[in-house]
Amino acid sequence: MKLVKTLDGSYTVYSEFAKENYHSVSGALDEAFQKHVNAVGVEDGFCILDFCFGLGYNSIASTMGNHNLEIIGLESDLEVLQVMQTLPVPEVINSEYSFFRKIAERLKISDENNNTIKLIIGDALQNIDDLPEDYFHRVFFDPFSPQKQPQMWSAEIFQKVYDKMRRGGKLSTYSCAKWIRQNMKIAGFTVLNGPVVGRKSPATIGLKP
Template identity: 30%
Template sequence: MNMSVKIITTEDGSHSLYHEELKETYHSFHGAFKESIHVFMLYGLDSWLAENPGRRPIRVFEVGFGTGLNAWLSLVWAEQNQIPMLYHTIEPFPLEEEVYSKLNYTEMDGNIIHYKPQFQQIHRNPWNEGKVLTEYFNFKKDQTTLEEVQLYPMDVVFYDAFAPKKQPEMWEKHLFQKIYDQMRPGAVLTTYCATGQLRRDLKEVGFEVEKLPGPPGKKEMTRAWKH
């Protein structure tokens, strides 16, 4: 896949990337920062914590490291909640420094701007190597595909691949089966995607599936539990 991308500004003022070959953005036009907070922090990490208040550490797996926004917000979440997090993410096509160094996520919220150095640290951390980045955040990113990656037990899954119409191979049922088999009891998968086919596939794999309000500009999203 050609990694020809350009930085765009979404409606909440935060950056995203436009992939010129796929003709697809990495985030919602209606606000990249707000989308990540809504889909992955609120309906992912916060929801898991409410259901599993005493379990430590929290093990997160992300499909689609992309701009690093979800990983960085998860680091902030772990630090603010003082909950140890083991974060594993995959990305077959990493961004160049000339792109990620210009992204403005660390300027979006004055309450977390002091975590700005960690955003660059996440990107510069060597691929395929685990590392303790902060007191509560242990991080590993693998330059590989979901087909090839070796999964670890997981509590929360961020499914943030490109949309099914653009990358249908990333939404095949056997991939969700692979993930489900490695999820721990009480684990949750959350995604911006709200297609009926996705929900049917998740149910067939074994998930309990919820239809939830989407982030700004999007009517619905999907969350799935392994009970």
């Protein structure tokens, strides 16, 4: 996999399959913090679903300064998890990232603050069915773009994700496309503008009322 340096100094990867980068070139790690973790807020003890785990930036950013998180990551590509083992990361997450580098080998890893990441390898569209209902406080929803993977952004999938979330739970995603927001509404989400990061349009937050 080809590493691509982004403008905040963190690396993303280019996917040959999707023919696109995993993150915006304006800043991969910046995206994790601003579009996901800070946009929805994370507190000690939260259960988090990282839908399309990739390099794990969203999960690992969420562990910073937090304790007792239970994170479940869905990912289909073992190769990207191998990339994590040697990925150069910015100093700010170096210590935290080092706990989780070997996740491809063990699939369930904890850090010194009792934050746990468990990975479920395979098709997220199938594996979502095995997760408990009304469980997650936060969802980082981060598939490839709607143009490349429209099946990930359907009302049916948003409905499945919604059902796994607790009342008051929040989902973050980078797209603000009208039809995607409409699919989120069909599933029951209250749809809000997320932050504007690295481009003109806002990200999206879905709230389960």
